[in-house]
Amino acid sequence: MSTVTMTFREALNRAMCEEMERDQTVFLMGEEVAQYDGAYKVSKGMLAKFGSKRVVDSPISENGFAGLGVGAAMVGLRPIIEMMTWNFGIQAFDQIINHAAKMLYMSAGQFQVPIVFRGPNGAAHMLAAQHSQTVEAFLTHVPGLKVISVATPADGYGLLKSAIRDNNPVIFLESEMMYANKGEVPADETLIPIGVGDIKRPGNHVTVIAWNKMLHRALEAANALAAEGIECEVIDPRTLQPLDEPMIFESVRKTNRCVIVDEANHFASVSAHISDRIHKECFDDLDAPVVRVSGEYVPMPYAENLEDRVTPGVDRIIAGIREVLY
Amino acid sequence: MSTVTMTFREALNRAMCEEMERDQTVFLMGEEVAQYDGAYKVSKGMLAKFGSKRVVDSPISENGFAGLGVGAAMVGLRPIIEMMTWNFGIQAFDQIINHAAKMLYMSAGQFQVPIVFRGPNGAAHMLAAQHSQTVEAFLTHVPGLKVISVATPADGYGLLKSAIRDNNPVIFLESEMMYANKGEVPADETLIPIGVGDIKRPGNHVTVIAWNKMLHRALEAANALAAEGIECEVIDPRTLQPLDEPMIFESVRKTNRCVIVDEANHFASVSAHISDRIHKECFDDLDAPVVRVSGEYVPMPYAENLEDRVTPGVDRIIAGIREVLY
């Protein structure tokens, strides 16, 4: 399969453009997405390509325009709603949790809500407490939502296309820190199915689960340990809800050891859930309890040296891996 | 210690009244709390007792009055903010998560936010998807918040008093279904420290962890199993954040088996976290993996027969206990 090299933001842009060309009901709305080309330039050129009817600058009314998207989706459109960052998505939790997620169920299947809420998630760099949050723990806890978190341009491309075509509300988590990352993306149109994980690095000694930007730190840790002969199998679930449990369990049954890396703090997080599921389903296979390497349980501090210590670093991931390899 | 019998709502009312008598900076605000005596009559008589300056009917502006409370707390008042139910508290997540929880940290300790957000949490009866949600998984995931969930009038009384005196934002979770429950409450003023669990029933065979109204179902299950000679140790954490891990671990190290009952769905929930913590800290003590009995991963349906099946019932709890006793 031939590929092209593109940045993460280009891959996401391409996914949106292809889907908007394919389907007239798809539109993009969010703060600064049109004339400004997106706060992080993910929608660059889209206003010029699709016009102001389909690429819409919204007021700073997250709950309002999230709800507008849900209403439009109920009657046949397929909105892509950009949250400038997911920190502001918290403002829209009422519409996402109480409305988008529950509409199909409350209407007994009559009103589908095919909508994508996308934007960068997690800490960027020196943005402090209100601008450095992860939301996957909140939103995977909401039945009715699908949650995707991507780590590479190719996954971003293939999964965003699937998200736009999905008939459910999909939460799509990106990262400011990865938009400039380059990667190989299929030259031809390609969709990646929602709910299927990806083994980003095969290995036999320990399963390491990580997503979004933590994946890259996990791979770095795995590479460092490979020098010592420790072979990590690094799994990127890509979709957190639904979760590719079969892939995870199969790997753990092979390696008998598992580390989960999660940018979020540990309390009631996705990693807590995965850990529980592994302990439950692979109890007799485990040679050590699952170790979680999580963000510290603190609001994010501003100073660089503190911030670096709060999110899981390569050193802490290596330490976590060593811990299960006793 | 002499006790008096009172309903749950009376116990909570008493806690608020005593604290408001003790401290002029404490006030109560929320929808219908004053003239209507509270949607669930928890604040009955308080308007008459304290006047409209201190018992304030708010507009239906959850984010607004939550934020008003946070601002008032920053400059020295101690608000009690009633969420008519926690479903509507989701509207206030921006103020709770982005402001209340982070203010102390962002201001490097200068601005404390001594505030209590309280109200009923979880399913009541035939209220359907938008009115039957639990929020503890969301809010325990937010550093800076304390989260209390009470199951008995005595705990409600003693912990609400501590919550009001605490210098942090405290989330206080009650239940519509328990307000009429009666129980023994200390006749004399008594505070229960935040962060201390309670063994509601001692036993040696299996540890069962449950809170809020699930506690009562867990106790019912334990009683049923006692007839067969199975002795459950039923732990009510009472505070979910901070969690009384030493009490939990000690019990599991004794019983070697554990079931967690959680009204919330299983994904990234408090029970997932507790399960992970037990597996991690008591790995070699466990004779079976921890079993979680959770709400189904669905929005709440309206029909009574469906609703009954969604929340963990006594039958499912018993099945869960049997599962770890293989």
Add this chain to the structure above:
Amino acid sequence: MPSVKEAVKVDNKQKAKSSGGSAGGAGHSKEFLVQLYKDMILYRRFEERVHVAYTTRRKFAGFCHLHIGQEAVAAGVQHALRPTDYVIGAYRSHTQAIAKGITPNEVMAELFGKVGGCVRGKGGSMHMFSKEKRFLGGHGIVGGQVPLAAGVGFAIKYRGEQDVCVCYLGDAATNQGQFFEALNMAATWKLPVLFIIENNRYGMGTDIHRTTSIDHLWKRALAFDMAHSQVDGLNVLNIVDAVRSTCDAIRKDNHPHLMEIMTYRYRGHSVSDPGAYRTKEEVAEYQAKDPMNMHGKFLVASKLATEADLAKWDEEAKKIAEEAENFADQSPPPGEDEIWKDVYAD
């Protein structure tokens, strides 16, 4: 004929006159005027039956918000709309659902949590839906439906259609942040949405004037230079005429409109509300100018109906409500498999 006050023309002193009685009737056919009455009495009898089914016969539980006293709004608005127009409401929406074409049987069965309900017992009193009839719910979060309505308006405009989306909300919902956000977007993007505040003077037990600083709720529109009006909701023909001419304007000029309809509910906020926050006299005062009765008197006075006709229609309405209850009784509860259905679409 009642006039719709537009944004700039609005006048503080020009309050809605709660005179009761049906203003005019000019331009309406006899059939139409009679149908309005039949609708109102059906809604009244239906809700009364619901009340008894809930309280006396304990057929269901949960919240149950009755529209009794406010029927003229559901009837009047609906008759001013086209079938393809969309309607979305809050949790006080049994009659709105029936007005939009969901059958009384389906509404009652839904209340009873039965599979014959319009959403198979999964939504209940607060969540009635019909995709076919373009009734978009039935929503339980105060104010939550308002951005949804803006979205429907957005879709109408996006597709270049001529429909209007009517969004009902209560007086107290005008204190919700997302109400304002939605109005701002609707005004900025000129979305074809008619926002109707059913001002029944109370949000639960709270007089609306205790939770806002304005005397008239149409003033919310001033923050957005949005067209707006106040309508006397005690006169059903007022409502029909106002909504009709407003929808004409919306279709023609492509702009949203905020309409405050002055109305009153006779029963508690929900069935369990004792209503201590208002006097019996106040309720009686409104009941004395009951829009349904007034319209009936108007029909008789105009020789469009006799007292006997009114009594007959009353009986017919009671019959329909009774049949709905029978239907609901006989409908089975949903099967347990429904629990896991409709969480995700394929």
Add this chain to the structure above:
Amino acid sequence: MPSVKEAVKVDNKQKAKSSGGSAGGAGHSKEFLVQLYKDMILYRRFEERVHVAYTTRRKFAGFCHLHIGQEAVAAGVQHALRPTDYVIGAYRSHTQAIAKGITPNEVMAELFGKVGGCVRGKGGSMHMFSKEKRFLGGHGIVGGQVPLAAGVGFAIKYRGEQDVCVCYLGDAATNQGQFFEALNMAATWKLPVLFIIENNRYGMGTDIHRTTSIDHLWKRALAFDMAHSQVDGLNVLNIVDAVRSTCDAIRKDNHPHLMEIMTYRYRGHSVSDPGAYRTKEEVAEYQAKDPMNMHGKFLVASKLATEADLAKWDEEAKKIAEEAENFADQSPPPGEDEIWKDVYAD
């Protein structure tokens, strides 16, 4: 003297005149008029230094929102307040913090993420605080500070104090739901809060007129019958006088007020914004009537200062900014133990 337009008196056509220049000066001492200039030039030079420290010298990262062009607001407002009045703002608040008494050293060190910062490097550019000075932040969620301000007003009234809480917000923040909710509560409960919209015409790259339907943002107050006014922010004395008389009224009559100050930012939304959404000419047009320069000219024309004085004060301002950078450079980064401090209070 500029007059403060009150709710009822407001007039659509009476737009703020962006004439530039200092109106009058009557009633102000020379010392005061000079101090205003010194403050503005300090804020300008401080922010310029911040800009260079960020871009050229890469002393810190993250978002950095400069107040350059809008200094007259920070200076004018502050001089109209009492020391015990509270001030709360958004993320464009370096100068507001300095105006309220946090030292330039502490602000710069905070930007650099150093322990000498006003919040020991934990908050950064968007989160400056001083309990002692009653500066309540520094908030990063657009609109989030507005309910907080209502709460401060609530506390002032609760305790029967005479203070005012000033709440700064941007033009685009007036599209946020919680802004409306807070205004409604403030108006209903008559809270002593002065809401100041710094209307710099853009929310990031979006002209405010593309995201709302109204021409003037003070119209938001009409939804609440709230006192309001529009103030020409290019004239610093206008601001002083308007805020002073408004605060007098707030203290006397116990009511909130929404003030729209027309201003302009010269730099990008944040340091990383290239500003392609507006023309160079537009920026130049505003710079030509720069409030600080205009006030300087006024001082010279009124013989209250010489050109040499202005130059000297400019040098002094640069010196303070330079010293602040030196201080920040020398301050150590916070210790790792700070990570786990202040998560919970005892």
